[in-house]
Amino acid sequence: MIERVGVVGVGQMGSGIAEVCARSGLDVIVADENAEGLKRGRDRIAVSLKRAVKAGKMSEADAEAALGRIRFTEDLQEFADRQLAVEAVVEVEAVKTAVLAKLDLILPEDAILASNTSSIPIMRLGTATARPHNVIGVHFFNPVPVLKLVEVIPSLATSEDTRARAVAFVEQLGKQAVVAQDRAGFVVNSLLIPYLLAAIRMAEGGFASAEDIDSGMVLGCAHPMGPLALSDLIGLDTVKLAAEAMYEEFKEPLYTPPALLLRMVEAGRLGRKAGRGFYEYPSL
Ligand SMILES: NC(=O)c1ccc[n+]([C@@H]2O[C@H](COP(=O)([O-])OP(=O)(O)OC[C@H]3O[C@@H](n4cnc5c(N)ncnc54)[C@H](O)[C@@H]3O)[C@@H](O)[C@H]2O)c1
Structure with missing residues (x-):
């Protein structure tokens, strides 16, 4: 004990x-x-x-x-x-x-x-x-x-x-x-990180707005929050570092951090903990 x-x-x-x-x-x-x-x-x-x-x-x-x-x-x-x-x-x-x-x-x-x-x-x-x-x-x-x-x-x-x-x-x-076995990303991040990166690529390409991407998964799949809000919660620096570690391990393009993610991290827009990411968190 x-x-x-x-x-x-x-x-x-x-x-x-x-x-x-x-x-x-x-x-x-x-x-x-x-x-x-x-x-x-x-x-x-x-x-x-x-x-x-x-x-x-x-x-x-x-x-x-x-x-x-x-x-x-x-x-x-x-x-x-x-x-x-x-x-x-x-x-x-x-x-x-x-x-x-x-x-x-x-x-x-x-x-x-x-x-x-x-x-x-x-x-x-x-x-x-x-x-x-x-x-x-x-x-x-x-x-x-x-x-x-x-x-x-x-x-x-x-x-x-x-x-x-x-x-x-x-x-x-x-x-x-x-x-879980000792592979970069373990069970949950192996599934979650490519999903978050795909949502960021979608926003980056102008495919849909951040709000609509998140509403899609909240209202269409009953997720408690959408992938961009979740990325903000995790911290965009952490999402980037996790993606890079997984890319280093598997060399699969689906783990490469999109340029938008890199730029946001460089700008210090790290999500909730920084008061700004895909969304703004003025009270923090
Ligand atoms: N954020 C998430 O959703 C999440 C989920 C699961 C696991 N993790 C993992 O947890 C770890 C921490 O993530 P976080 O989101 O809490 O990060 P964070 O940036 O909020 O906190 C990191 C803390 O570590 C401290 N620190 C840095 N270098 C240190 C050192 N040499 N000695 C002592 N303290 C030091 C910093 O001052 C800071 O308080 C990372 O490995 C991350 O991958 C994060």
Whole structure:
């Protein structure tokens, strides 16, 4: 049973992962690059917990207790007693391997090093450490407090024990695990990313407006949101990086990021988190 968890990177995903861990009663330490990142993450968690209280999903006292179970730090040395750490830093292989290599030196020998990567092969992340048998993909979905699925991705080197402990951890959080092979994109993004890119190409070519493309999938296929709104929610930089990682793996044209996506990322129109993507989010 996991009781002490560390989360590195408290952006959209890391804050959600920290929140669900704390809501499940775990002791959580969260690290980010700097004080500013930590403050943003703490605010994001506080807002999300407030939303849960408002929606009647938890009491105010439980929300306060959950926030009280999370400690924020810039010093990874504080992870020395963690049984499991999840990295949720930017989708850049060199950044992730650097973080995992550091965690490897700090966490107890049998601790699990998990990655929330959307698309980078776990084997490559595992070889950045001296414990590839304890490295595994634990891929949450956005928004983490809402979506039930977690993909668990063992690499060729991951031990059966690590895989079983990772699945048990996911279940401890009240989520459902799907085990996927270690291929860029795993199950969900292998299907989702080409779909999002196709919608972006459609908007780029003037085939239909963003609103009409999204309405098509919401009203015609009962999706909770359309592909462009979903790209904004995920973050266009993350969509681009995931597509590039999948293109690198398979060399299939359907994974190439369209020029419009590249230009929007260059312009900083990253979606919801930046206040602007395919749509505008003035209140953020
Ligand atoms: N956004 C999604 O919908 C989604 C879904 C599933 C998985 N993911 C994956 O989760 C990871 C994080 O994505 P996100 O959307 O939360 O990104 P984000 O940009 O919101 O957050 C990244 C965080 O990592 C921090 N960071 C960067 N370098 C760091 C370092 N060296 N040490 C500590 N912290 C560092 C940043 O300050 C930031 O707070 C990526 O691997 C992404 O592919 C994203």
